Amino acid sequence: xxxxxxxxxxxxxxxxxxxxxxxxxxxxxxxxxxxxxxxxxxxxxxxxxxxxxxxxxxxxxxxxxxxxxxxxxxxxxxxxxxxxxxxxxxxxxxxxxxxxxxxxxxxxxxxxxxxxxxxxxxxxxxxxxxxxxxxxxxxxxxxxxxxxxxxxxxxxxxxxxxxxxxxxxxxxxxxxxxxxxxxxxxxxxxxxxxxxxxxxxxxxxxxxxxxxxxxxxxxxx
Numbered sequence: 001x002x003x004x005x006x007x008x009x010x011x012x013x014x015x016x017x018x019x020x021x022x023x024x025x026x027x028x029x030x031x032x033x034x035x036x037x038x039x040x041x042x043x044x045x046x047x048x049x050x051x052x053x054x055x056x057x058x059x060x061x062x063x064x065x066x067x068x069x070x071x072x073x074x075x076x077x078x079x080x081x082x083x084x085x086x087x088x089x090x091x092x093x094x095x096x097x098x099x100x101x102x103x104x105x106x107x108x109x110x111x112x113x114x115x116x117x118x119x120x121x122x123x124x125x126x127x128x129x130x131x132x133x134x135x136x137x138x139x140x141x142x143x144x145x146x147x148x149x150x151x152x153x154x155x156x157x158x159x160x161x162x163x164x165x166x167x168x169x170x171x172x173x174x175x176x177x178x179x180x181x182x183x184x185x186x187x188x189x190x191x192x193x194x195x196x197x198x199x200x201x202x203x204x205x206x207x208x209x210x211x212x213x214x215x216x217x218x219x220x221x
Contacts, residue, residue, distance in 0.1 A: 017041040032061040036071050043075050051075045066097035070106055077110055086110055101131025109140045117147045135161045139182045142189075151189040158186045180206045 021038035024031055039054035055072040062068055070093040076086035090107045097103055104127030111120035124141040128134065139161035145154035161182050187202035 015041075015045070018045075030061045032058040032065065032068060035061070036068065039071070039075055043078055048075065048078065064096060066093040066100065066103065069093035069096065070103055073106070073110060077113055087114065099130060101127045101129070102134050102137065103127070104130060105134055105137035105140060108137070108144065112140060112144050112147070115147075117144050120144045121148070135163070136178065137161075139178065139185070142182065143185045146185050146188050146192070149192065151192040154189040155186055158182050158189070 018038055018041045021034045021041065024034040025038070028034070035054045035058035039051040039058070042048075042051040042054060052072070052075055055068070055075050058068050059065070059072065069089050073086040073089035073093065076089060087107070087110045090103070090110050094100075094103055094107060104123050106127075108120040108122075108124035108127060111117075111123060121141065121144050124137055124144060128137045128141065131137070138157045142154045142157035142161060145151070145157060162179060183202050183206035187199045187206060190196075190198040190202055
């Protein structure tokens with residue numbers, strides 16, 4: 001799932017990534033991952049319908065790829081029109097690769113977006129049991145625990161997720177913006193525990209890791 005490495009530089013660079021993918025596809029129209037990189041660049045430009053079409057082209061090249069079905073889910077989850085289809089795609093991916101821990105974690109995050117927190121927690125528990133090194137799974141589980149009011153457990157998971165190594169191969173996708181989100185969730189947990197000073201400290205961390213992040217900007221203590 002290292003696709004985020006190519007799609008998180010800056011908004012100005014996304015059109016260049018689309019053009020680069022186009023050049024690859026002129027050489028090999030059956031290159032599934034070129035379609036994926038194009039799709040995620042378009043998603044970042046909020047061109048969701050085009051992004052889904054690109055993912056569908058990738059799947060036409062490799063219809064049995066669990067990773068590609070997972071990517072299709074992630075694209076759909078950012079589109080308000082097709083968000084609920086995203087969970088179905090993730091479940092299909094898991095039928096193809098039921099032992100992939102990170103994929104179970106992605107299902108948990110998809111369910112969290114739908115507000116199905118108990119189902120999300122079960123999926124995240126399974127994912128982390130299969131791949132206990134996947135730090136982003138701990139971040140998402142922390143967010144679910146915040147939503148369920150289990151604040152101390154949430155802080156424990158979020159702290160574990162924030163022991164972040166930028167060269168750790170599982171977490172190339174765990175960018176500074178994701179760290180900002182994790183700190184924001186810690187802020188919510190500390191506020192839930194009545195620790196207002198601690199909540200303010202976590203919010204400052206959220207701003208430091210993602211000063212333009214809507215998670216930090218829109219939070220209120």
